[in-house]
Amino acid sequence: MQPSPLTPKPKASHDRGSRLLPSWLRAYSRDTGARDGIAALIVTLMLIPQSLAYAQLAGLPPQAGLYASIAPLLLYAMFGSSSALAVGPVAVISLMTAAALGGLDPALLLDDAARMQAAMALALISGLMLLLMGLLRLGFLASFLSHPVIAGFITASGLLIATGQLKTLLNVRAEGQDLPTLLPALIQQLPQTHGLTLAIGLAVLAWLVLSRRHLKPLLLRLGLGPRLADILSRAAPVVALIASTALSQALDWAGQGVKVVGSIPAGLPPLSLPSLDPTLWRELALPALLISIVGFVESVSVAQTLAAKRRERILPDRELIALGAGNVGAAFSGGYPVTGGFARSVVNFDAGARTPAAGVYTAGGILLAGLLLTPALYHLPQATLAATIIVAVLSLVDFSVLRRTWGYAKADFLAVAGTLLATLGLGVEPGLIVGVGISLALHLYRSSRPHIAEVGQVPGTESYRNVQRHAVLTREGLLGLRIDESLYFANARAVEDHINAAVAQHPELRHVVLQCSAINAIDASALESLEAIAHRLHEAGIALHLSEVKGPVMDRLQRSDFLQQMGGQVFLTHHQAVCTLGGEFRPSTPPAAAG
Amino acid sequence: MQPSPLTPKPKASHDRGSRLLPSWLRAYSRDTGARDGIAALIVTLMLIPQSLAYAQLAGLPPQAGLYASIAPLLLYAMFGSSSALAVGPVAVISLMTAAALGGLDPALLLDDAARMQAAMALALISGLMLLLMGLLRLGFLASFLSHPVIAGFITASGLLIATGQLKTLLNVRAEGQDLPTLLPALIQQLPQTHGLTLAIGLAVLAWLVLSRRHLKPLLLRLGLGPRLADILSRAAPVVALIASTALSQALDWAGQGVKVVGSIPAGLPPLSLPSLDPTLWRELALPALLISIVGFVESVSVAQTLAAKRRERILPDRELIALGAGNVGAAFSGGYPVTGGFARSVVNFDAGARTPAAGVYTAGGILLAGLLLTPALYHLPQATLAATIIVAVLSLVDFSVLRRTWGYAKADFLAVAGTLLATLGLGVEPGLIVGVGISLALHLYRSSRPHIAEVGQVPGTESYRNVQRHAVLTREGLLGLRIDESLYFANARAVEDHINAAVAQHPELRHVVLQCSAINAIDASALESLEAIAHRLHEAGIALHLSEVKGPVMDRLQRSDFLQQMGGQVFLTHHQAVCTLGGEFRPSTPPAAAG
Incomplete structure (x- = not known):
């Protein structure tokens, strides 16, 4: 096997015994x-x-x-x-x-x-x-x-x-x-x-x-x-x-x-x-x-x-x-x-x-x-x-980093500018602490308001995309939602609110399917929110289902009793869920202005 | 339109003018x-x-x-x-x-x-x-x-x-x-x-x-x-x-x-x-x-x-x-x-x-x-x-919450136990601050070491899954990696290290395709890491490509010059990328013990 150029050099992988005598010294x-x-x-x-x-x-x-x-x-x-x-x-x-x-x-x-x-x-x-x-x-x-x-x-x-x-x-x-x-x-x-x-x-x-x-x-x-x-x-x-x-x-x-x-x-x-x-x-x-x-x-x-x-x-x-x-x-x-x-x-x-x-x-x-x-x-x-x-x-x-981050992402700009001003104004230690605080807070703020898209089928494919960005097909009585964030304490409540609001906009709903392809983890707070969501939907006569749950997330859900409580099913792909549960096709939703 | 049971009651949606006279009072x-x-x-x-x-x-x-x-x-x-x-x-x-x-x-x-x-x-x-x-x-x-x-x-x-x-x-x-x-x-x-x-x-x-x-x-x-x-x-x-x-x-x-x-x-x-x-x-x-x-x-x-x-x-x-x-x-x-x-x-x-x-x-x-x-x-x-x-x-x-979180996720258990002990041992204010600190730190720790899977094609479908969990087909000279986390400062370096190591294991590689379906955001730190990755791969004669980039992430990448620097292409689906770039099929990798 020819070594790739990115293979670590031998000096980094010498054996434990000679750790104190570096290899470069032996070949000097x-x-x-x-x-x-x-x-x-x-x-x-x-x-x-x-x-x-x-x-x-x-x-x-x-x-x-x-x-x-x-x-x-x-x-x-x-x-x-x-x-x-x-x-x-x-x-x-x-x-x-x-x-x-x-x-x-x-x-x-x-x-x-x-x-x-x-x-x-x-x-x-x-x-x-x-x-x-x-x-x-x-x-x-x-x-x-x-x-x-x-x-x-x-x-x-x-x-x-x-x-x-x-x-x-x-x-x-x-x-x-x-x-x-x-x-x-x-x-x-x-x-x-x-x-x-x-x-x-x-x-x-x-x-x-x-x-x-x-x-x-x-x-x-x-x-x-x-x-x-x-x-x-x-x-x-x-x-x-x-x-x-x-x-x-x-x-x-x-x-x-x-x-x-x-x-x-x-x-x-x-x-x-x-x-x-x-x-x-x-x-x-x-x-x-x-x-x-x-x-x-x-x-x-x-x-x-x-x-x-x-x-x-x-x-x-x-x-x-x-x-x-x-x-x-x-x-x-x-x-x-x-x-x-x-x-x-x-x-x-x-x-x-x-x-x-x-x-x-x-x-x-x-x-x-x-x-x-x-x-x-x-x-x-x-x-x-x-x-x-x-x-x-x-x-x-x-x-120049101020200009570059301004163009790329305002949150990163705020982190640069905040750290800069805090360090100049308060000194190095407070400046550093403020900077780390700002960048953590901005990260959490962003992930606390996740992007949630209603998805529909791209005609002729098994692919499901945002109804607001693509001309897609949806089905009577079924709402497909893709949550673009891991679920954890900082966004659990926001997700709950969003799903309740989305469901309220769709009368005669029978099934809600959460497409979980972008959910990399679900913590205990989010699990409680999911239970609350399932409970409320159940009381309203609506079944909650999941699709495309990742392996590590599924392993963990199986250790709780959520899947039994949820009532609905877990599907390997979103397409399977739609085929199994869906009613009549509805006319293709015209995509709104890109956003 | 028949109101769904989850539609907000009128009391929550009364108009701005009568905010000070609650609707329940008018209908008492x-x-x-x-x-x-x-x-x-x-x-x-x-x-x-x-x-x-x-x-x-x-x-x-x-x-x-x-x-x-x-x-x-x-x-x-x-x-x-x-x-x-x-x-x-x-x-x-x-x-x-x-x-x-x-x-x-x-x-x-x-x-x-x-x-x-x-x-x-x-x-x-x-x-x-x-x-x-x-x-x-x-x-x-x-x-x-x-x-x-x-x-x-x-x-x-x-x-x-x-x-x-x-x-x-x-x-x-x-x-x-x-x-x-x-x-x-x-x-x-x-x-x-x-x-x-x-x-x-x-x-x-x-x-x-x-x-x-x-x-x-x-x-x-x-x-x-x-x-x-x-x-x-x-x-x-x-x-x-x-x-x-x-x-x-x-x-x-x-x-x-x-x-x-x-x-x-x-x-x-x-x-x-x-x-x-x-x-x-x-x-x-x-x-x-x-x-x-x-x-x-x-x-x-x-x-x-x-x-x-x-x-x-x-x-x-x-x-x-x-x-x-x-x-x-x-x-x-x-x-x-x-x-x-x-x-x-x-x-x-x-x-x-x-x-x-x-x-x-x-x-x-x-x-x-x-x-x-x-x-x-x-x-x-x-x-x-x-x-x-x-x-x-x-x-x-x-x-009982100690037992429940222990069964579901050790990180949540640590947050409960840490808050409990800190509050008992230090008093209510330090206890609360310690608790919030622990839960934030654990969240960041988890997302700082993202799950990264090498993916291959599930035979007969357009679906790509983890080679370690499924019997899938991979192609000569092409490495498909799915990163199960948004990219941000806390995991930028870990992702860089992981990709370098994965590439080092695959000699004769021509293309790396990052499947971005689980990436919900890329901040400025992660963008710099991606640039560094692309640069290193380029120097090693390997092209970097992206697939299934989400709309909001793509909008932002287009505001930077990364897509020009990257050299490779952006594909709508991972299957497209593999069909366009892939070499001969390699024998199906036997899935390792589930893990």
């Missing part, structure tokens, strides 16, 4: 190693400024970002199912970390060390939750974050992050986890803007934006090879980092009031314990859950996008375990919550990473940076990092 | 008046002890129960759509009122007057919510309380109420809104039991239980007419009330430590203002919402049960308005939240009430009792009322 070649090495170099150059910047965004000391990029990368390489995913601090999770810490009782965060311990506890709780979800195979939970909710949330987060970084760019004080707090504070502080800081920030911003668009074509025109041009253009943020640090030191910007990163402890990530304070854990439980789910959804989407390009398969439950392990690792090595990042994974993939070993090399690169480079970062202006963040997150902002 | 006859009058007498006799008792259950002075039985009855008679529903204080809503007041900041309830004002505010908020829901036609919201959740909640409430009344029967102090608080407190206080109080309570309890079972047959055997026997046997609680009050006064039970009702202000219900304190309103908003929904669901169920017996129709939006008006009325006349009660409505109906005028007469009877009888109630032992409550609520307790 020199060529693969070289590709992985180059990818790792590029990603390392990208990650150093980004890790420092995201730690600043999370309100943590810069080294936390570096530390969070080491152990998680190693652990993901051991357990993950994607060959190109790069795990570490990312923008949205850093924002959510800041919001989680900002929402804590101030008595729990007396100093920077306590704050760091709380961030590590957040990573630990989130990691344990992810591991638990993986072990219990609860990956399906992530599907409750609908695409519209994620789209609205990510765009709003990008806007919130960019707005929040303005305070660093202006060198003013303005706190807040949502726009209604943040914006007035920023505007009020505008007169206190520090000119030199702003100038540095804008210069870095301009460099990053321009280099992103024009540097690679320029280098190619200057005659550099495509690979080198690629590496150099990706290193633009590192160049900004080096140049602004050097200028800052040479011109003593710190002395002129520019905020700089300051001293970062050099050395290996500390093997440290996160806080185990039960009060803190209780307060962090909900934020950790949201961080886990958002992180997992973001990471799996990235992994699946990349896997599709190489016809690999992502195993969601393995991903939960790998991300869980990564977060637990971050918690014990001075980091904070991490997940698979979009930008760095795409860069890793494009740069040619073939196996998780690329992640191991990247971790080594960052470890080296942490060991050797941190003293050199003392004079790095915080405004450089703020500009790095702003450029990174503005690519997350995408309003 | 002497005979109907006599029937209504007798029903009102019986209900009044039943309501006097019950109103006093439920006020005690709500933790309010006894007259609040009487007052809550006057204005609401009159207002419901004006606006309601049921001819037999009796509105007033009921057990579950009284318990929820006690829980709502018990959950308030003690600073808001400094004395009994403040407590009463808070109860009136609760009725006002709940009334306004019901009116708003009625005006916005949001009656469908009530359908989110599934039958299993209601069943579990009502049974648990009955148990909580009965347990709570034990403290009055024992004459000890024990507070608590849930069993884990209440039971230990009761057990600890057991040694303080007041013997005489317990004896009175048990005697009344025995009388009520025995009279409920044996009094009517006994009276009939003594030669009384059936109607008189009925009235007298329904008056058993009034007899208990009169007898225990008389004995209490004669033997000075109050002097021996038996708690009595004490002085009740005589006269008309006071025209009083509920509290308008915004802090209080904020704290009462959630309890008021839950009370509104539970009250509405209980009331509409009772009304529909009774209406079905007379082939009348209940208009849920009118019921919302009528109950809203009733609660607003209660709020301004010294009452507390009310709804349509099961027991009193059934008694009203059985006693022959023909029109809402019966409610007006009942209101008159209770008003008279409030004016004339209250001084006589001074010596009424509280234990008599506790026994009345216990007998009334034990009829709510019904564990």
